Amino acid sequence: MAETFLDSSELVLNMGPQHPSTHGVLRVVLRLDGEKVMGTECIIGYLHRGVEKIAENRTYQMFAPYVDRMDYVAAVSNGLGYCLAVEKLLNVEAPPRAQTVRVALTELNRIASHLIWLGTHALDIGAITPLFYTMREREEILNIFEKYCGARLTTHAFRIGGLQYELYDGFEQDVSAFCDMFPARIDEYEELLSGNRIWVDRLTNIGVLNAAQCKQYGVTGPLLRAAGVRWDLRKAQPYSGYENYDFEIPIRENGDTYDRYIVRMQEMRQSVRILRQAIKRIEPGPIMAKVPKVIKPPVGEAYVSIEAPKGELGYYIVSDGSTQPYRVRVRPPSFVNLQALEPMAKGALVADIVAIIGTIDIVLGEVDR
């Protein structure tokens, strides 16, 4: 224990699992010296459903709806990662039309996920208003999902080998209307937050994680980019034709909570840019590759990782040649990023813990699986 002016004993405080600011059922055991956090310990598993084990008892197609339930605010990205992994095992590639639609829907989902993050993060800090606005814009995205595939949250939008559903009439118009409307909305959020003194003071130099620490803990996504590392799997290992899109990777230097906020806001603008390009590129053609009705991949293994809204999302699938996977291992970004809570929270105040948990952007469905 650190030397303090007044001698005090350590206090152990349980935060969660019913705490609203832990964004789910995360339990953090805090060791406190007064207001100062001396150490944290995350206790997870309250939402464990054994998704990886379920995969071993389901066929490849049957497991696809379950991956949506891991990171449920970015279900489309999860579906994309799983489908790409099975496609790699089968050695098939989705047709160009399907790939473009996949990119469009995944980017919409990235915006939806960041909107949820922004609203709840701001709510934790004490700014209630942005939550209502972000939910309003997210509603537009969910309406597009609902019209396209019939579900709003756990979409099950993609199938192995392409898409199940053809685009509905007016998809392009809906997306371009969203693209026209949305940048002004981001300006609105920034007007509410970026200059606000409470917001700036609560976030700057809180939860600093530098590039070396990020690499040490395997942290990916906006946390890594806010520390100044230009690493985005959409550029580093392009999938689904991302190499053909013109966009930038926003980075910042300090790696504090404010920088992560700025990075995510800029990522939303970049997603709008990708969306505009994607809807222009949707060309007529088939939406499903030649995939047998009964999927029996050859014996082998495949690992595919994609840039999910929260970081690197990887699917490692081992096939034993039967209709069911031998093993599915998911590398969830939230689970890995949550490790960084300890170095970020050490020495912070109790009130900052809420800001730090919010900035990691965890979804407990994905942490516990």
Added chain:
Amino acid sequence: MRKFLKRLLFLDLIEGLVVTFRSQHPKHIYTEQYPAQSPKVAERYRGAPRLNINPENGETLCIACNLCALACPEALIVVGSERNEQTRRKELTTFTYDTSRCMFCGLCEDACPVDALELTQDFELATYTREGQIWDRQMLEEGPRPKQYKF
């Protein structure tokens, strides 16, 4: 000096409040008064299941092929069939669908070769008992009993 004046006059807070008041206009109201005002769901919405019947003679379209039961990840569909001795065809006798375990993934309706099983736009699936969540053939064909809300 300018920054100090800006802080002193709470300009950063007023800037945020302007955004808040811009959204106060009644035309920006987003709240839906459910259940008095029912939301209109999309055409492809995956909601309550329905077993389609031929509208002309009232016979079921289901050919009891069992493909939906095999496609279901939760194995919640049970198809009962009987071989008709005269036509040598399988005929549907019972059909149970446990909506309490359903995750509305839509794999069963994708698997159906004759478009008999369909997920409809009805999303009001609440019942008073767990048993009520298990839909039998009659309920799947005719839809759930009408509900009434009192205010």
